Amino acid sequence: xxxxxxxxxxxxxxxxxxxxxxxxxxxxxxxxxxxxxxxxxxxxxxxxxxxxxxxxxxxxxxxxxxxxxxxxxxxxxxxxxxxxxxxxxxxxxxxxxxxxxxxxxxxxxxxxxxxxxxxxxxxxxxxxxxxxxxxxxxxxxxxxxxxxxxxxxxxxxxxxxxxxxxxxxxxxxxxxxxxxxxxxxxxxxxxxxxxxxxxxxxxxxxxxxxxxxxxxxxxxxxxxxxxxxxxxxxxxxxxxxxxxxxxxxxxxxxxxxxxxxxxxxxxxxxxxxxxxxxxxxxxxxxxxxxxxxxxxxx
Numbered sequence: 135x136x137x138x139x140x141x142x143x144x145x146x147x148x149x150x151x152x153x154x155x156x157x158x159x160x161x162x163x164x165x166x167x168x169x170x171x172x173x174x175x176x177x178x179x180x181x182x183x184x185x186x187x188x189x190x191x192x193x194x195x196x197x198x199x200x201x202x203x204x205x206x207x208x209x210x211x212x213x214x215x216x217x218x219x220x221x222x223x224x225x226x227x228x229x230x231x232x233x234x235x236x237x238x239x240x241x242x243x244x245x246x247x248x249x250x251x252x253x254x255x256x257x258x259x260x261x262x263x264x265x266x267x268x269x270x271x272x273x274x275x276x277x278x279x280x281x282x283x284x285x286x287x288x289x290x291x292x293x294x295x296x297x298x299x300x301x302x303x304x305x306x307x308x309x310x311x312x313x314x315x316x317x318x319x320x321x322x323x324x325x326x327x328x329x330x331x332x333x334x335x336x337x338x339x340x341x342x343x344x345x346x347x348x349x350x351x352x353x354x355x356x357x358x359x360x361x362x363x364x365x366x367x368x369x370x371x372x373x374x375x376x377x378x379x380x381x382x383x384x385x386x387x388x389x390x391x392x393x394x395x396x397x398x399x400x401x402x403x404x405x406x407x408x409x410x411x412x413x414x415x416x417x418x419x420x421x422x423x424x425x426x427x428x429x430x431x432x
Contacts, residue, residue: 135301141166141218143235145176148252149224151280154180154429156222156386157204158193158281159309165207166214173207180205184282212234215243220305222274224252229375231394233264240265246299250274254374255325255381258291258318268293272302276311279331286311287379291318311409320385323380332375333394335363338413339430340396346414346430364414365424367397376401405429 138161142153145167153165153176168171184198193201209216215221225231232251239249249271251261262271273289284304290299299315308312316323335349344352350362358409359366367375376398382391385389400413401405407413416425 135140135248135297136206137219137248137301137305138162139217139219140164141221141243142224142250143167143214143221144224144226144252145169145172145207146224146226148276148278148280150176150185150223151278152222152252152276153205153312154183154201154281154403155309156203157274158184158197161204163205164214164218166209166211167204167207168209170207170209172414173209174365177205177207190405204418210239212242215247218243218247220248222252222381224276227254227256227374229256229260232261236261236264236271240267242299248272248301248413251301252276255321257320257385259293262293268430269295270279270298273318274302274306275324277324284310284312285324286313288313288315288323288326289318301326311376320416321378326382329375329378329382330390332367333379333391333397334362336367336394336397339364340394347427359365368413368415368417370395370407371409372406372413373401375396 139163140156140161143166144147145165153163157163165173165176181202184201187193188195188198221243223232223235226236249265251258251273252275253273254275258271258273262268265271268291271291272294275287275289277283277285288302303313305389321329338344338349339346345363351361352366353362376393379391379393404410405412408417412418412427414427414430416427
């Protein structure tokens with residue numbers, strides 16, 4: 135299947151990153167969001183990230199201009215998907231919202247269009263059931279930050295056609311990514327393994343076994359992780375971590391996935407990590423220093 139026109143639904147952090155890599159790889163991209171202000175912000179972010187790539191010598195000034203010119207925006211799903219060969223949904227990790235979006239996409243997109251979700255944990259089979267083309271629905275889970283991270287976790291739903299999977303594998307390679315195909319079970323592979331580790335790190339803090347800096351330093355220096363699990367949780371978003379753990383806990387019915395009470399309290403209190411300015415660390419605008427939240431200082 136020839137893919138030329140790509141639509142990305144959702145102009146947040148993941149959506150603008152996905153739009154960026156598709157446009158940079160030569161595809162015409164329509165970025166859709168209900169809020170024009172979010173679309174404007176996304177284009178500014180993409181422009182800044184392209185400037186950074188030019189500065190680092192990754193792309194030329196001409197390539198930056200060509201990439202940016204392949205982008206357009208829309209506040210209408212119906213208009214935004216009308217000529218799409220593939221639609222990649224990157225909305226908030228909320229099952230009801232995703233089902234609603236996929237029903238709308240299915241009704242408006244061309245019959246041959248592939249419908250992909252960037253979900254990090256929600257069942258592709260369940261999402262596909264909201265459409266009349268379950269054989270053309272697949273998971274395409276990018277990693278954050280999308281322009282930098284190489285992995286794309288490709289998730290087959292129960293009804294996903296093998297030809298669609300092969301198309302998405304080749305498409306991911308065109309983006310300069312490394313595709314890994316997995317099956318549709320809660321958390322897939324990336325988060326089925328990652329989230330229990332993050333949860334255990336939070337439990338270790340909650341139980342007083344070690345402090346924030348010690349936990350992160352041990353995992354960075356002892357296990358060669360580029361970022362400690364608590365800092366990573368802040369980066370992902372503590373609300374997102376909690377949502378994924380709840381999907382795992384509900385899906386498998388195993389207490390090893392039960393979210394730590396400390397994580398639940400922090401999300402309830404609005405301490406979500408980088409996005410809120412405070413989680414396990416405090417994030418001051420313009421500062422790259424990693425400062426432990428006063429809540430967790432000895």
